[in-house]
Amino acid sequence: MAVINRIAGFADDMTAWRRHLHTHPELGLECHETAAFVVERLREFGITQIETGIATSGVVAVIEGRGEGPTIGLRADMDALPINEATGLDYASAVPGRMHACGHDGHTTMLLGAARYLAETRNFAGRVALIFQPAEEGPGGGRVMVEEGIMERYGISEVYALHTMPGAAEGSFETCPGPMMAAVDSFDIDITGQGGHGAMPHETRDPVVAAVGMVQAIQTIVSRNHYALNELVVSVTQIHTGSAENIIPETAYINGTIRTFDPEVQDMVHRRLAEIVAGQAASYGVEAKLHIEVGYPATVNHPDQTAFAAETAREVATGGTVVDDRRKEMGAEDFSYMLAARPGAYLFIGQGEAAGLHHPKFDFNDAVAPVGASFFARLVERAQPAA
Template structure:
């Protein structure tokens, strides 16, 4: 079963919604204009309930089907990125320095398209909860919405989400059971030494050398402490210290990211990093503090729900355009919090060739919006069929 005919009928409307959203990119939890636009469309579609102000600007909309049944959740993220836009499109960002460089304008549009169709047809039992979430890029809005009780409040039993994927054939789907995206942690190392003249290093306790030693030693966690078949990435991404060429500074700063799938590996990294930072600091005669922040957990698809979602994807796109055993990615996604709370699945929807995610020339492909909306609509109708 290809793209739903009724959804195809209003594909031009969807493109208009998406392009309007593209002009008003908002960051983190401050998605006020975006949420207002979404709420207005939902009320136009005559959904049964619109609950606003969850996680500041998040929305949960309810559409009742025909007869008793469970509630299925569908999620779209709404926030943008602090990237100056370079697309040159007529509908480019009106907010300097911000742009929809990850396609969340398209994700929101796909869920709005599904909402319009489902509110018109109601060809399902129970209810559907449409979740429009802020702060995926920064702030963990999905986790905040879970903490504020949406799963229990709306009695959601299973949940699904899509993310567009440049470089994957247009309109095709990719997913996998189990881990599909990594947990992401952040670390900072603050080093306090004793500065002095660059010509007299013996009178200093050099934080620059300590920073170099710590950064190199941290990499040994991957090569010498981790089992080679357990996925792990540790990247030092910043070292800041010093001001001029003949002064040894007092302080240095190191920053980086850790990506894991296994909590045991994550725990090992935290322990070894603390040991390395303190041991290296002592060897260089400086003081150092490790600040390690645990962020989004790994995104882990439920095996049964992933298989079911893949069936729906095949109905929409064709069997030869659905891959169900793709390699997990070391990127992260806060939909992980929702999958920790309820079984479900996360899938990638190909948008064809073009600039990659988080690139200033990225632009969502409006042609795939009806495909994503059809997937969302069909998964509700097949999960909670009438009769």
Template sequence: MPVLNRIADFAEEMKGWRRHLHANPEIGFDCHETAGFVVAKLREFGVDEIHEGLATSGVVALIRGQGDGPVIGLRADMDALPMDEMTGLDHASGTKGRMHACGHDGHTTMLLGAAKYLAETRNFAGTVALIFQPAEEGGGGAGVMVEEGLMERFGIREVYALHNEPGLPVGAFRTAPGPIMAAVDDFSITVTGKGGHGAMPHEAADPVVAACGIVTAIQTIVSRNHHATKDLVISVTQIHTGSADNVIPATAWINGTVRSFDKGVQAMVMRRMREVVEGQAMAYGVKADLDYNLGYPATVNAPEKAAFAAEVAGEVGTASDPDSPREMGAEDFSFMLEQRPGAYLFIGNGETRGVHHPEYDFNDDTAPYGASFFARLVERAQPAER
């Protein structure tokens, strides 16, 4: 079964929604205008309940089907990125420093398309909870919604989400059982020495040399402390220090990111990084303080839900190998999957610029496939009695 006929009928309408959202991006938890647009559409569609203000600007809408049954959750993220757009499109961002460079405008549109169809047809049992979430890009809005009781309040039993993927053909989907995206942590290290003249290093305690030693030693955690068959990335991405060629500074700062899937690996990294930083500081005669911050957990699909979602995706478009490779990127939908079984899938955006690129744009041809997937997922998971 390809794109549902009814959804194909209003594909142009969906394009209009998406381009409006793209031109009016909002950041983090402050997605009030986006939420207002979503709520207006949901009221127009005739959903049964609308709940606003979750995680500041999140929205949950309920659509009841035919007869009793469980509640299935479908989630879309709404927030944009703090960057300038360089597409030159007619519907480009109207706000400098804000851009929908990750396709959340498309994700919101796909869920709105599913909402319109499901509110019209109601060819399912139980209830569908449509979750429109702010602050995926660093704010952890999904975690906040969970902490506010999202799952319990609405009785959600399982939950699903889609993310567009440039390079994957339009109409294609991919997912995998178990971990599909990594946990993301960040760290910062403050190295404090003793400043001095660049010509007299013996009178100083050089934090620059110590910082270089720390960075080099951190790389051995992956190569010498980690089991080679378990995925792990540690990247030092920033070093800041100094003000002049002939001045040894008093302080240096190091920042970076850690990506992993296994909580045991994550614990090992935290322990070894602390040991490395302390040991290197002692060796160079400086003081070093590590601040290690746990971020989004790994996104872990329930195997049976991922297999079911892949089957539904194959009905709407084409589904890839069910053991699709996992990614080292991170996603706060992981907080929802920690609470309820479900699956996270990628949907093809075609040959476009990659996400987070200033020339990226969501492919409007993708939206009918995503909306049809969400709709068929509900109908298949909770079929109405005949």
């Protein structure tokens, strides 16, 4: 089989839902209008057990199956990104500075499509918990929902999620057991020196030179402090300082990101950053303060659930391919918190040729939504067959 016939039958409705969501993007934890739209659709489907306000604007809804059984969790993220949209579409973002550039409008739509089908058929045992999550792009709505007890409150035994993937064949799937996406931390360094005239540097303690020295030294963490065959990225992404060509500034600012899979490697990077900042500050006679923000942990799929999800994907894939041993990548995902709390799997679904994620011209491919909805629906039916 491929796309479930009933889901294919309301594909136009799914397109309308998705484009409405695309026009009205919201950021972070404040996805209230999106949540209200989701709840309205769920009630239209006849779903009555709905909890709102989790992690500020998250939603969990439960569909009861036929007879006793476990509860399987299906998650979709709802938030957008602070990007000015450049698609020129007639359903483009109506909110300047915000757009759905990562496909979360499509993720929400795929889960709504599965919800409609599952609520109509209820051809499964136990229950389905539909998890509509805010703030995947930050500050981590998945963590907040787990901390607020959704896994225990709804008795969720396994949890699954999909993410669109531009560049992969439309309707294909990719996943892997074990680590799939990296842990992400960020660091900030505030440097304070003594400013002065650019023609008299001997009367200053130059934070610009200190910042350059720190950045160069930070590059040696990967090249000289780390075993080359273990995955690690340390990238300096911002340097801000100065205001004119003849003024040595008082301060400088450095910012960057750390991507790891191994906690020991993560600890090593934190230690070396502290040593480098302190040592470079002393050598240049400036003061420097390092702050490390520990972010999302690595996204680690559970082997049994990943194999099962890949088998299910082969039933519905329209792109003809299901890759179950894809290479892990250095991106990050806060579904990691849910996978740390319960067994489950995270999969990519092919978008076809399109602008990349987080690009101002990205747009979710509506043809993929029935495939993703069918995956979620068949996952439930296969995992928890009705008596």
